[in-house]
Amino acid sequence: MSDERIVPDGIELxxxxxxxxxxxxxxxxxxxxxxxxxxxxxxxxxxAPPGSSQESGRAGRAExxxxxxxxxxxxxEDGSVTVFTGKVEFGQNxxxxxxxxxxxxxxxxxxxxxxxxxxxxxxxxxMGTFGSRSTxxxxxxxxxxxxxxxxxxxxxxxxxxxVDPATLEVADGQVEHPPTKRTLGFGALTKGQxxxxxxxxxxxxxxxxxxxxxxxxxxxxxxREIVTGGHRYxxxxxxxxxxxxxxxxxxxxxxxxxxxxxxxxxxxxxxSLAGAxxxxxxxxxxxxxxxxxxxxxALESLKPKWNLTPQPEGRELEGRLRQAPEPQREGQRExxxxxxxxxxxxxxxxxxAAQRLEATYxxxxxxxxxxxxxxAVAQWKDGRLTVWTGTQRPFGVKSELAEAFxxxxxxxxxxxxxxxxxxxxxxxxxxxxxxxxxARTAGRPVxxxxxxxxxxxxxxxxxxxxIDVKSGTDASGRLVAWEMHNYNSGSSAIRTLYDAAxxxxxxxxxxxxxRQGSYRxxxxxxxxxxxxxxxxxxxxxxxLDPLEFxxxxxxxxxxxxxxxxxxxxxxxxxARSGGGVGYGIAGGFxxxxxxxxxxxxxxxxxxTVRVVRLVxxxxxxxxxxxxxxxxxxxxxxxxxxxxxxxxxxxxxxGVIQNARLSRYRVPRFSDAPQIDVVLVDRKDLPPAGAGExxxxxxxxxxxxxxFAATGRRLRALPLVPQGLPKAPA
Amino acid sequence: xxxxxLLVNGSxxxxxxxxxxxxxxxxxxxxxxxxxxxxxxxxxxGACTVLLDGKPVRSCLTPATSTAGKPITTIEGLEEGGRxxxxxxxxxxxxxxxxxxxxxxxxxxxxxxxxxxPDPGEAEIARAMEGHVCRCCTYPRIVEAIRAAAGRTPxxxxxxxxxxxxxxx
Numbered sequence: 001m002s003d004e005r006i007v008p009d010g011i012e013l014x015x016x017x018x019x020x021x022x023x024x025x026x027x028x029x030x031x032x033x034x035x036x037x038x039x040x041x042x043x044x045x046x047x048a049p050p051g052s053s054q055e056s057g058r059a060g061r062a063e064x065x066x067x068x069x070x071x072x073x074x075x076x077e078d079g080s081v082t083v084f085t086g087k088v089e090f091g092q093n094x095x096x097x098x099x100x101x102x103x104x105x106x107x108x109x110x111x112x113x114x115x116x117x118x119x120x121x122x123x124x125x126x127m128g129t130f131g132s133r134s135t136x137x138x139x140x141x142x143x144x145x146x147x148x149x150x151x152x153x154x155x156x157x158x159x160x161x162x163v164d165p166a167t168l169e170v171a172d173g174q175v176e177h178p179p180t181k182r183t184l185g186f187g188a189l190t191k192g193q194x195x196x197x198x199x200x201x202x203x204x205x206x207x208x209x210x211x212x213x214x215x216x217x218x219x220x221x222x223x224r225e226i227v228t229g230g231h232r233y234x235x236x237x238x239x240x241x242x243x244x245x246x247x248x249x250x251x252x253x254x255x256x257x258x259x260x261x262x263x264x265x266x267x268x269x270x271x272s273l274a275g276a277x278x279x280x281x282x283x284x285x286x287x288x289x290x291x292x293x294x295x296x297x298a299l300e301s302l303k304p305k306w307n308l309t310p311q312p313e314g315r316e317l318e319g320r321l322r323q324a325p326e327p328q329r330e331g332q333r334e335x336x337x338x339x340x341x342x343x344x345x346x347x348x349x350x351x352x353a354a355q356r357l358e359a360t361y362x363x364x365x366x367x368x369x370x371x372x373x374x375x376a377v378a379q380w381k382d383g384r385l386t387v388w389t390g391t392q393r394p395f396g397v398k399s400e401l402a403e404a405f406x407x408x409x410x411x412x413x414x415x416x417x418x419x420x421x422x423x424x425x426x427x428x429x430x431x432x433x434x435x436x437x438x439a440r441t442a443g444r445p446v447x448x449x450x451x452x453x454x455x456x457x458x459x460x461x462x463x464x465x466x467i468d469v470k471s472g473t474d475a476s477g478r479l480v481a482w483e484m485h486n487y488n489s490g491s492s493a494i495r496t497l498y499d500a501a502x503x504x505x506x507x508x509x510x511x512x513x514x515r516q517g518s519y520r521x522x523x524x525x526x527x528x529x530x531x532x533x534x535x536x537x538x539x540x541x542x543x544l545d546p547l548e549f550x551x552x553x554x555x556x557x558x559x560x561x562x563x564x565x566x567x568x569x570x571x572x573x574x575a576r577s578g579g580g581v582g583y584g585i586a587g588g589f590x591x592x593x594x595x596x597x598x599x600x601x602x603x604x605x606x607x608t609v610r611v612v613r614l615v616x617x618x619x620x621x622x623x624x625x626x627x628x629x630x631x632x633x634x635x636x637x638x639x640x641x642x643x644x645x646x647x648x649x650x651x652x653x654g655v656i657q658n659a660r661l662s663r664y665r666v667p668r669f670s671d672a673p674q675i676d677v678v679l680v681d682r683k684d685l686p687p688a689g690a691g692e693x694x695x696x697x698x699x700x701x702x703x704x705x706x707f708a709a710t711g712r713r714l715r716a717l718p719l720v721p722q723g724l725p726k727a728p729a
Numbered sequence: 730x731x732x733x734x735l736l737v738n739g740s741x742x743x744x745x746x747x748x749x750x751x752x753x754x755x756x757x758x759x760x761x762x763x764x765x766x767x768x769x770x771x772x773x774x775g776a777c778t779v780l781l782d783g784k785p786v787r788s789c790l791t792p793a794t795s796t797a798g799k800p801i802t803t804i805e806g807l808e809e810g811g812r813x814x815x816x817x818x819x820x821x822x823x824x825x826x827x828x829x830x831x832x833x834x835x836x837x838x839x840x841x842x843x844x845x846x847p848d849p850g851e852a853e854i855a856r857a858m859e860g861h862v863c864r865c866c867t868y869p870r871i872v873e874a875i876r877a878a879a880g881r882t883p884x885x886x887x888x889x890x891x892x893x894x895x896x897x898x
Contacts, residue, residue, distance in 0.1 A: 090828055091826075091827035091828025091829065091865050092827070093827070217824075219821055219822075219824065220821075220824065220826070223820075223821040223824075223826070223829075224813070224821065226826055226829035226832050227804075227813065227816075227817040227820045227821055227826075227829075227832055227833075227836060228764065228804065228805065228807075228808060228813070228817060229762075229763070229764015229765070229803070229804035229805050229833040230764065230805075231829065232763065233766075233830060235763075235766075235767065236757075236763035236766075249758070291747065291750075291754065291758055292754070292758070293747050293749070293750060293754060294747065369862075369864055370828075370864060371766075371768050371774065371776060371828070371830040371831050371862060371863075371864045372766070372768075372828070372830045373767075373768075418828075418829075419828065420766075420828045420829070420830030421827070421828035421830060421864055421865055423864075449767065451770060452768065452769040452770055452771075452774075453770075627824055628824065631824050631827060631867060631870065632827075634866070634867065634869055634870070635827055635865045635866040635867055636866075637866075638866035638868060638869075639864070639865070639866045642866075660769070660771060660773070661768075661769040661771065661773035661774055661862070662769075662771055662773050666862055666864060667866055667868075668859055668861075668862065668868075669854075669855040669856075669858045669859050669861070669868050669871075669872070670855050670856075670859055671868075672855075672866070672868035672869055672872075675869055
């Protein structure tokens with residue numbers, strides 16, 4: 001994933017865990033250009049960046065697929081502008097911010113740009129919406145397409161008026177010849193045309209300091225549909241596209257524990273289900289009925305017998321994570337080691353160090369809890385399968401469907417309505433497959449919406465992890481040795497930006513007892529928690545202020561800048577912990593952006609811990625939409641508090657113990673602290689993604705604040721699920 | 730199947746329901762009023778909130794039969810004559826949403842709050858809204874939007890400084 005991660009020196013220790021599944025053996029051509037040839041008006045094709053078809057794993061393996069296109073932009077003969085991209089909208093605001101980029105270059109009002117997103121029949125192949133890639137990678141491409149379209153429109157106008165296109169201007173959705181004040185709308189120019197352009201050579205987009213639409217706050221383009229309840233999420237579909245009574249509701253039989261397989265199902269119990277469609281196919285048992293309640297009742301009346309397999313106990317977790325994974329089952333790819341990063345000799349340097357510390361940090365499994373659970377509506381028609389579903393990987397799910405039903409890829413269409421969030425949790429297509437399987441037998445469209453409990457039990461989690469850190473510091477408080485081993489949780493942001501002449505950093509895949517996958521920020525949260533907590537521990541040991549100790553060991557100017565900005569806004573210099581109140585600071589870097597977070601924690605005599613204030617300074621290059629960026633940062637901070645303070649998935653022998661919202665605590669109104677966001681806008685730098693990185697420094701800043709308030713160093717996430725833990729005897 | 734008369738957003742509907750059907754299912758699957766969302770099925774997230782007799786209830790835990798004949802207001806019923814409810818306007822204005830899935834429930838609950846307490850403070854708002862989950866965690870903005878809708882200039886909670894430009898609506 002060479003274009004995906006920005007690691008200081010380009011070394012990559014582990015490909016990120018963005019996909020759960022292995023490679024498909026085949027993929028068929030789609031004949032995209034045939035479709036394009038049908039469009040009148042002007043089409044600008046956006047080439048995909050080189051290398052994007054060489055991704056490992058299913059989503060990127062695309063022999064025969066036209067992966068050479070990343071997006072296209074169409075100006076129809078009525079002048080309407082439509083942008084086609086395989087990216088999807090999950091609340092991260094791509095629909096608006098990408099439209100802003102196009103509006104900027106087309107010199108057109110934002111409201112005139114229509115975005116078609118995440119429809120595998122209409123939009124070009126896209127690996128998926130994850131990794132904070134839409135802004136840094138897709139937006140510049142669309143920008144260039146819009147520049148090419150704008151110049152093409154000027155050429156067309158120049159020809160009509162017999163003037164030099166260079167003398168023309170584009171503003172407010174039309175081309176103008178300033179000397180004569182003549183104007184032509186986009187529609188008048190594209191009428192009768194059938195032009196297809198590909199971006200070739202260097203295209204100069206408007207520099208950030210001259211943006212007039214991008215770079216400013218714009219209201220979410222579909223905000224009105226959302227506040228009126230008019231927007232149809234996948235789970236809201238139907239009868240909309242179908243005849244009123246046509247749509248059936250599906251439910252799927254779940255095993256009592258992970259690893260259980262269906263032994264048998266009593267035939268009599270199936271036959272008694274009048275009016276419901278029952279599908280038993282291998283391990284799959286599902287029911288489609290007129291209402292979901294009816295399907296649920298029918299499901300409950302079944303009498304299945306299960307074969308259970310031994311599953312680890314919850315208390316075995318740390319040991320399991322430290323074990324190397326079993327040889328991977330075929331088709332599985334859940335992250336792999338990439339070898340250690342070693343500079344100098346940590347052992348020698350520590351032997352000579354004035355101060356040596358070592359500590360182990362742990363992070364729990366946590367659940368994404370997207371408020372809209374997995375949902376899909378599937379319809380078979382004329383040998384083609386169409387599935388509406390909320391997935392971050394429409395093309396990946398299309399492949400999963402093609403594979404599951406032995407279909408050619410061009411017989412499958414996946415459409416992703418703007419979805420009720422994902423945070424990395426909706427990469428997989430299990431719900432789509434379930435709906436499609438039921439719909440095939442039913443001969444009618446079927447909707448499957450997972451219950452909250454199913455979402456907790458059968459989706460996947462942010463990996464748990466164990467992280468060992470050893471350090472050595474010289475007499476002047478300079479870090480000389482740094483060793484860090486991450487077991488199981490992942491390698492994102494595993495490298496340190498602090499100077500240490502001797503380093504050993506390594507990710508070790510573990511034997512995860514639970515299904516795990518991507519989560520906002522991936523392992524960057526775990527690695528920052530361990531690293532920044534340990535930096536605090538050293539600072540305390542060498543009796544330096546946590547910020548001062550970091551400054552002393554940091555050359556990276558961008559990280560330094562956000563640390564200083566956060567500290568200044570927070571009033572760090574004057575903050576004196578005591579009386580049950582503590583202050584903490586942490587900083588970090590991931591996916592091209594930098595963050596520093598200051599936290600104020602209050603620890604009540606009862607042991608209840610409240611985070612009352614967070615200040616975050618964030619720098620992600622040039623800012624595209626300041627208000628939406630702040631919205632993402634604020635959301636990341638509060639979401640990060642959940643994992644920092646109390647979120648944890650409890651399990652035992654293959655069963656999730658807290659698979660309900662009443663048992664799994666997520667942040668609520670009363671948990672949201674006072675928040676202050678400082679945006680460091682670097683108009684001289686290209687925009688980086690911003691939906692993930694602001695989460696990474698929350699947990700260590702809070703752990704530092706709790707330490708400052710109580711003298712207790714907590715090394716396990718979540719820090720205080722039941723309040724401050726009892727002091728060890 | 731029992732046939733109920735539901736009075737939703739000022740219109741009468743005769744609806745066939747299952748005996749134990751929730752109001753949420755009746756609204757969504759029988760009347761196609763899908764602005765009311767399923768989030769947890771146990772009254773913990775607030776996404777399914779509607780007004781029953783003017784009071785907020787969790788429609789996922791409310792039997793449809795118990796609501797027969799009583800006035801029900803859903804998110805679809807807050808607009809009046811094509812004009813958005815002040816809360817709907819304020820949520821747009823303050824960008825008090827990301828994925829938007831929790832938004833209808835939040836707005837309906839807040840509408841009941843403002844009816845009870847026309848000018849609530851931040852703490853009152855947080856208390857009244859505590860039963861609602863926004864997993865995108867836009868809580869501070871939701872509080873701001875409710876205060877804006879209450880007809881007050883919201884006190885900036887924190888200054889929110891550092892924004893290079895704040896233009897647009």
